[in-house]
Amino acid sequence: xxxxxxxxxxxxxxxxxxxxxxxxxxxxxxxxxxxxxxxxxxxxxxxxxxxxxxxxxxxxxxxxxxxxxxxxxxxxxxxxxxxxxxxxxxxxxxxxxxxxxxxxxxxxxxxxxxxxxxxxxxxxxxxxxxxxx
Amino acid sequence: xxxxxxxxxxxxxxxxxxxxxxxxxxxxxxxxxxxxxxxxxxxxxxxxxxxxxxxxxxxxxxxxxxxxxxxxxxxxxxxxxxxxxxxxxxxxxxxxxxxxxxxxxxxxxxxxxxxxxxxxxxxxxxxxxxxxx
DNA sequence: GTCGAATTGATAACCGTTATCATTACGAGT
DNA sequence: ACTCGTAATGATAACGGTTATCAATTCGAC
Ligand SMILES: [Mn+2]
Ligand SMILES: [Mn+2]
Ligand SMILES: [Zn+2]
Ligand SMILES: [Zn+2]
Numbered sequence: 001x002x003x004x005x006x007x008x009x010x011x012x013x014x015x016x017x018x019x020x021x022x023x024x025x026x027x028x029x030x031x032x033x034x035x036x037x038x039x040x041x042x043x044x045x046x047x048x049x050x051x052x053x054x055x056x057x058x059x060x061x062x063x064x065x066x067x068x069x070x071x072x073x074x075x076x077x078x079x080x081x082x083x084x085x086x087x088x089x090x091x092x093x094x095x096x097x098x099x100x101x102x103x104x105x106x107x108x109x110x111x112x113x114x115x116x117x118x119x120x121x122x123x124x125x126x127x128x129x130x131x132x133x
Numbered sequence: 134x135x136x137x138x139x140x141x142x143x144x145x146x147x148x149x150x151x152x153x154x155x156x157x158x159x160x161x162x163x164x165x166x167x168x169x170x171x172x173x174x175x176x177x178x179x180x181x182x183x184x185x186x187x188x189x190x191x192x193x194x195x196x197x198x199x200x201x202x203x204x205x206x207x208x209x210x211x212x213x214x215x216x217x218x219x220x221x222x223x224x225x226x227x228x229x230x231x232x233x234x235x236x237x238x239x240x241x242x243x244x245x246x247x248x249x250x251x252x253x254x255x256x257x258x259x260x261x262x263x264x265x266x
Numbered sequence: 267g268t269c270g271a272a273t274t275g276a277t278a279a280c281c282g283t284t285a286t287c288a289t290t291a292c293g294a295g296t
Numbered sequence: 297a298c299t300c301g302t303a304a305t306g307a308t309a310a311c312g313g314t315t316a317t318c319a320a321t322t323c324g325a326c
Contacts, residue, residue: 004292004293004294004302004303005303006291006292006293006302006303006304007292007293008291008292008303008304008305010304010305011304026282027282027283028281028282028283040306041305041306042305042306042307043283043306043307044283044284044285044305044306044307044308045304045305045306047282047283047284048304048305063196063198063200065196065249065251067196067200067201067202067282067313067314068200068281068282069200069282069283083239083240083243083245083248085245092243094239096235096239098231098235099232099235099252102229102231102232103254106216106227106229106254107216107254107256110216110225110258111258111259112216112218112254112256112257112258112259113256113257113259113262114256114257114262115216115254115255115256115257116254116255116256117252117253117254117255118198118251118252118253118254118255119232119250119251119252120250120251121236121239121240121245121248121249121250121251122248122249122250122251123240123245123246123247123248123249124245124246124247124248125243125244125245126244126245126246129246129247137271137272137324137325138272139271139272139273139322139323139324140323140324141272141273141274141322141323143273143274143275144273159313160313160314161312161313161314173275174274174275175274175275175276176275176276176314177274177275177276177277177314177315177316178273178274178275180313180314180315181273181274200282200283200313201312201313202313202314
């Protein structure tokens with residue numbers, strides 16, 4: 001009765017392409033990479049696959065400061081946050097128990113329920129900072 | 134020598150319209166409100182005025198989870214964050230020294246510089262939570 | 267009041283994303 | 297293995313927010 005998910009080479013291709021990346025990538029960026037590698041996969045399919053991966057929890061997604069949706073296959077399974085280089089995309093996964101509690105406390109202190117928080121840090125990694133000098 | 138900003142009724146209208154709002158608003162939402170109030174102001178002008186206000190610091194801006202840019206004339210002048218009701222837009226300004234330090238520490242711990250952080254909490258305010266029941 | 271330059275606004279262009287829909291191809295059942 | 301219903305695909309159009317264009321307007325220094 002439940003939705004049946006079929007196994008297509010396209011889905012697998014997206015999963016692999018995402019795994020092979022270090023940082024966050026946009027759907028278009030990933031699609032371009034796949035095409036460059038010779039894959040004939042369609043753009044719409046990449047969008048769909050990424051959305052599915054995000055829903056299932058196999059991929060993390062966030063919005064760049066410019067409003068573009070970015071995806072990443074994170075090593076950490078549980079809830080966590082990110083420190084991202086806005087130049088090269090290098091990403092560090094971060095667990096911040098401290099912030100989790102602060103968020104929960106802040107929400108309840110003001111009578112808010114069903115609270116979700118967006119916590120991300122964008123900066124320049126050591127390498128990119130050096131290269132810029 | 135520096136850029137000269139002219140005083141037009143359009144800019145003032147946007148400022149006032151923004152001040153009269155409680156929560157965050159989109160450029161299109163604010164424009165619609167102005168038109169409804171009888172103003173013939175153009176959409177592009179509203180976008181420009183809001184961008185300017187944000188640059189100068191008279192308005193705060195953030196991106197909704199859906200990727201839309203939202204603006205608000207905040208009471209607090211300094212750096213702060215927000216607790217936003219995703220149903221009615223009610224916004225609470227929050228100072229989180231605790232989080233500020235955590236962000237700074239986290240970035241430097243990993244060799245990141247020029248770090249900026251995005252920290253927002255979206256939830257349901259008491260009133261909206263009640264209404265939903 | 268003049269006049270050059272900044273601002274405005276109708277409109278087109280842009281860009282990321284989603285919807286459409288004819289075609290393809292999984293995979294459950296046989 | 298073969299069929300067959302249906303989910304998945306992909307080229308393309310449509311969508312929604314935002315920005316660029318550019319002729320007309322208007323601010324404000326003189
Ligand atoms: Mn968290
Ligand atoms: Mn902060
Ligand atoms: Zn970097
Ligand atoms: Zn509310």
